[in-house]
Each structure stands twice: as C-alpha cells, then as structure tokens.
Amino acid sequence: MDCRREMIIFRSNRAPGETLVVNEETGDIVQVTEGSYLGVVDVASSSMNLYFMRMTLRQPGQTRAGPIQIVEVDLEMLLADSESGT
Numbered sequence: 001m002d003c004r005r006e007m008i009i010f011r012s013n014r015a016p017g018e019t020l021v022v023n024e025e026t027g028d029i030v031q032v033t034e035g036s037y038l039g040v041v042d043v044a045s046s047s048m049n050l051y052f053m054r055m056t057l058r059q060p061g062q063t064r065a066g067p068i069q070i071v072e073v074d075l076e077m078l079l080a081d082s083e084s085g086t
Helices: 075-084
Strands: 007-011 019-023 029-031 038-043 049-055 068-074
Touching: 029 075, 068 075
Parallel strands: none
Antiparallel strands: 007 019, 019 029, 038 049, 049 068
16 A cells, blocks of 8 residues: 555644654654744655755854755655664
8 A cells, every 4th residue: 555645744732843644544653853844844746755944053142043954854764764663
C-alpha cells in the first residue's frame, strides 16, 4: 500500500508550533518539524518530501531576525528511522 495514503500530516497543540504525522492504521504519531516554522508546510506531490521555512537561530546581541531557511524533510526516511527507533 502507498505510504502517502496511510498518513495524515497536521499541526496540533500537542507539540505547539510543530508538524506531526499520524499513521491512519496504527495511530503512531511522529513529530516532523523541530523548532517551529513560518507559514505553511508543503508536501511534494510526486515524492515523500515535506518543505517548510524557518528563521535561523539568533545570535546573542543580534537585533534583527536572522535569514530564513527552506528545509526539506524526507518523510520516507524519517518514518523508517522512527519505526526502527533511530
């Protein structure tokens, strides 16, 4: 079965500011993002990649926001690592 049809990607107060994915069949929940993000998350239509934007960490004494990073998450790899406990 296609993994993309078994998963729901969502935000929740369970992990404020983060994105989670739940397996519809098992109920297993995995946190996908870390450190919050800006705007929305996008899932590629032809791959298991998720994209989001986040600000880089601010340095002590920095008065303006840092640059924005575009982050790519390979959901297939992340979920396989989570399932194996790594």
